[in-house]
Amino acid sequence: MSLQHLKVSFFLAVRGLLRGSRGSLYLSILIIAMVFTNMIFMSSIIMGAIKNSEQSIIEYQTGNILVGPKENEQYIEDISGLLDKLNRIPGVIRASAHYSLGATLKNEGNRVGGTVIAVKPDDERMVTGTWKKMIEGEYLSDGETGEVIIGIQTSGHKDENDDMGPTLGYVRTGDPVTIEYTNGVTREYRVKGIFETRSYQADMEIFVTWNEMESVLGHPITDSTGVIIRTSPDLPEAQVKQTILRFGVQEEVKTWQDLLEEAFGRAIESFSIINSVTVIVSLVIAIVVLFIVIMIKTLNNRRQIGVLKALGVDKSIIINNYLFQVLLLTAAGTILGICIVEGMVGLLTVFPIVFPDGDVTPYVTPGDLISNTILLFIAAAIAGYIPAWRVASEDIMTAMRS
Numbered sequence: 001m002s003l004q005h006l007k008v009s010f011f012l013a014v015r016g017l018l019r020g021s022r023g024s025l026y027l028s029i030l031i032i033a034m035v036f037t038n039m040i041f042m043s044s045i046i047m048g049a050i051k052n053s054e055q056s057i058i059e060y061q062t063g064n065i066l067v068g069p070k071e072n073e074q075y076i077e078d079i080s081g082l083l084d085k086l087n088r089i090p091g092v093i094r095a096s097a098h099y100s101l102g103a104t105l106k107n108e109g110n111r112v113g114g115t116v117i118a119v120k121p122d123d124e125r126m127v128t129g130t131w132k133k134m135i136e137g138e139y140l141s142d143g144e145t146g147e148v149i150i151g152i153q154t155s156g157h158k159d160e161n162d163d164m165g166p167t168l169g170y171v172r173t174g175d176p177v178t179i180e181y182t183n184g185v186t187r188e189y190r191v192k193g194i195f196e197t198r199s200y201q202a203d204m205e206i207f208v209t210w211n212e213m214e215s216v217l218g219h220p221i222t223d224s225t226g227v228i229i230r231t232s233p234d235l236p237e238a239q240v241k242q243t244i245l246r247f248g249v250q251e252e253v254k255t256w257q258d259l260l261e262e263a264f265g266r267a268i269e270s271f272s273i274i275n276s277v278t279v280i281v282s283l284v285i286a287i288v289v290l291f292i293v294i295m296i297k298t299l300n301n302r303r304q305i306g307v308l309k310a311l312g313v314d315k316s317i318i319i320n321n322y323l324f325q326v327l328l329l330t331a332a333g334t335i336l337g338i339c340i341v342e343g344m345v346g347l348l349t350v351f352p353i354v355f356p357d358g359d360v361t362p363y364v365t366p367g368d369l370i371s372n373t374i375l376l377f378i379a380a381a382i383a384g385y386i387p388a389w390r391v392a393s394e395d396i397m398t399a400m401r402s
Helices: 003-019 022-062 079-087 121-127 210-217 237-246 256-300 302-310 315-350 366-392 396-401
Strands: 065-068 092-107 110-119 134-137 147-151 176-181 186-195 206-209 226-231 252-255 353-355 358-360
Touching: 003 315, 022 256, 022 315, 022 353, 022 358, 022 366, 065 237, 065 256, 079 092, 079 226, 092 121, 092 210, 110 121, 110 210, 121 226, 147 176, 206 210, 226 237, 237 252, 237 256, 252 256, 256 315, 256 366, 315 366
Parallel strands: 110 206, 147 186
Antiparallel strands: 065 226, 065 252, 092 110, 092 176, 092 226, 134 186, 147 206, 176 186, 353 358
């Protein structure tokens, strides 16, 4: 087809839209905009929730990289030597050792099972952000004993309806808490602080200092149940992981992506299926709406189409006329849809959606906008071509008699 034919088709398309019903024109654009918004919005909320979970896990639980014991072993041996090695590796900001021990916490008749985690507070402050989330009291300090900090989902809320599981019954800073460790030792602690990260798993954690755990075990701790690492934001975690392995670290090394792939792989696949279904349904709606709009236009203009064919106008020009109309409607609807999406993202950034695991804001990338725009234009082209081809293929006399 020549460029001249395309110019004629485009001219007829613009003229047809401007001379048609304004109400139908605006409604069609609005419907396409809503379809585009629906395609983007659901996936953006899902991705926002996923990104929020990822950030919470990195910030309050695993760091960027987690080092665990060797296969078939329970502890990392010679933890001091490992920390010295890790802290010298390029890309590692700080490594913090953890020692976990099962325990039961008791307070005024309330019992909660959990895991007490021993940390070196000065290292932990450089790796996780829990110390920034103290809603009562203070974070731990190196060397102190007899004190514990507890997450809000373990200490309990004032309103029991806010609790998501068994708690100690609204423990406050300064209250005594008894901890029975699985090694048989029982200790009474003063609650030094309560933290709330808005991550359910993190808010169930209980922390004591490394020195306190040594007194519970009755000997210096030379091993560890795990090491979490904060890496430089300028380097990919996978690259730092490879550097750690090249430095001769024999323990199991995993990035947070590795951990999430194992823990949430199926959940992410389910979210992807939901998103795909949403996009497909939206595209079907777009095809149906545009098909109806163009079918009505072509049926109402059958006699005009017959006259054009009688005058020798090429069939392809007539088809492209309506194809350009639907593409112009789609372009206008997509632009309006992008404006709506950006407006909703801005609004929900200021007023985020409250989820149990934190506040969620939509996560939209330029790639999402581009890919969904392409899909919508493909659907529009299909919806516009079929009715235009059917009417343009009719016999001239049949069209003239309509």
